[in-house]
Amino acid sequence: MSFPENGDRQSFCIQFRHNVLHNSSSFLGRTPSGSLVPEERDIAFMRIALELARSAEQAGEVPVGAIVVKDGEVIGRGFNAPISRNDPSAHAEMQALRDAAQFLENYRLIGCELFVTLEPCVMCVGALFHARIARVVFGARDPKTGACGSVLDLFSEPRLNHHATVTAGVLAEECGQVLSNFFAARRAQQRNEN
Numbered sequence: 001m002s003f004p005e006n007g008d009r010q011s012f013c014i015q016f017r018h019n020v021l022h023n024s025s026s027f028l029g030r031t032p033s034g035s036l037v038p039e040e041r042d043i044a045f046m047r048i049a050l051e052l053a054r055s056a057e058q059a060g061e062v063p064v065g066a067i068v069v070k071d072g073e074v075i076g077r078g079f080n081a082p083i084s085r086n087d088p089s090a091h092a093e094m095q096a097l098r099d100a101a102q103f104l105e106n107y108r109l110i111g112c113e114l115f116v117t118l119e120p121c122v123m124c125v126g127a128l129f130h131a132r133i134a135r136v137v138f139g140a141r142d143p144k145t146g147a148c149g150s151v152l153d154l155f156s157e158p159r160l161n162h163h164a165t166v167t168a169g170v171l172a173e174e175c176g177q178v179l180s181n182f183f184a185a186r187r188a189q190q191r192n193e194n
């Protein structure tokens with residue numbers, strides 16, 4: 001992977017205790033001084049994913065961005081790039097999973113969280129299961145292909161073996177706005193060309 005943003009992986013390290021990531025439910029309701037409350041933490045990470053969505057937009061791709069976080073550190077980044085990569089699987093989540101797996105040198109991303117600006121599709125949820133991602137946080141819902149409750153809800157399917165938890169709607173408005181702006185601009189451009 002050679003995203004321009006990948007150069008300084010270590011630079012993103014939001015102050016957060018190591019053990020909180022592994023047992024985030026015990027953290028809910030507690031706000032140790034100096035730490036971010038869970039909601040603020042999710043928002044801070046989603047903002048990084050949003051920046052990556054903007055990178056996708058600049059490349060002419062549908063603006064979706066994703067990161068993988070382990071122990072409070074961003075270890076994988078991705079943005080939607082199927083057109084530029086001639087790759088139908090190059091969704092933001094897949095790119096971020098690949099980046100994180102290369103970083104860890106392990107296809108299993110144990111104890112990791114994935115933040116993505118748009119509700120993951122069936123393919124990406126499948127990859128999240130295979131990677132053993134512990135927690136998924138997404139922004140806007142995708143009524144057309146969302147597989148976390150909008151079209152399907154693979155996370156609540158008991159026949160699928162996984163242990164991930166899902167948090168929906170973090171910065172949903174901003175994440176959705178980036179997409180609507182993109183499609184509005186594209187429609188306007190198409191009108192001008194006709």
Ligand SMILES: [Zn+2]
Binds near residue numbers: 091093120122124
């Ligand atoms: Zn996807």
